[in-house]
Structure formats: structure tokens, C-alpha cells
Amino acid sequence: MNALRTLPVALLATFHSFAAACSGSPGEVGGPAATAHVTGRCVDAAGAPRSGVDVGWSGVEDHVHSGADGRFRLELVFDAHFEAYPATLALGGGDAPAREVPVRVHDGEVLDLGDVVVN
Secondary structure: OOOOOOOOOEEOOOOHHHHHHHHOOOOOOOOOEEEEEEEEEEEOOOOOEOOOOEEEEOOOOOEEEOOOOOEEEEEEEEEOOOOOEEEEEEEEEOOEEEEEEEEEEOOOOEEEEEEEEOO
């Protein structure tokens, strides 16, 4: 199993007023797409890698699992009208509640979260 898998997730804004408020200028929604990646490593409280952790975007059913070394990589596709796009990464699995990590990404960015402690 590839430790670094990409999960394309289309998170495009659908409301003109919301896009205009976030971008600071009016315009049509659904313009060009922007892409960013979020990477990291799931670890336990002692810092040991956690494999098989569900990692995905909050509110979206698609997800990936962290690899044997705890590493994950997700792709986020969003409307390019956003200068910076806010999203919430959800990490969890099993009986433990998901840990949510808010992120803000820019087009072309690779955001490395480093070690993320997951119970």
C-alpha cells in the first residue's frame, strides 16, 4: 500500500455571496480551480507512528489511511476565487472521536502539518 496517497476532493463554493464575501470582490463562482496539498504524520502520544488512521476533510465521506510510517497526503481542490481556503482536516478511526485540525491553504501550496497526535 502506498504510504502517500492523494485524495482529490472537490470543495467548490456554490453561493455567489459567500465567494464574494471571502474574496472581497464580486464575481461568478465556479471559475478556475485551485489546488493545494496537506501532508503530515499520525503519531500516538509517545510519538510512535500510527498506521491505518482515517484522514479526510470534515464533512466529506472520502478519506485515505495513514501508511505504515503514519504519513498521509491529501489533495484539496477549491475555487480559485479564494485567496486562502479554510478547511478542516479530520483524523481518527476506530472507537476514538476524530481529531479536527483547521487549516488555511493557498493555491499551489503544500502544507506540512508535521506530527499530528491522534488518540
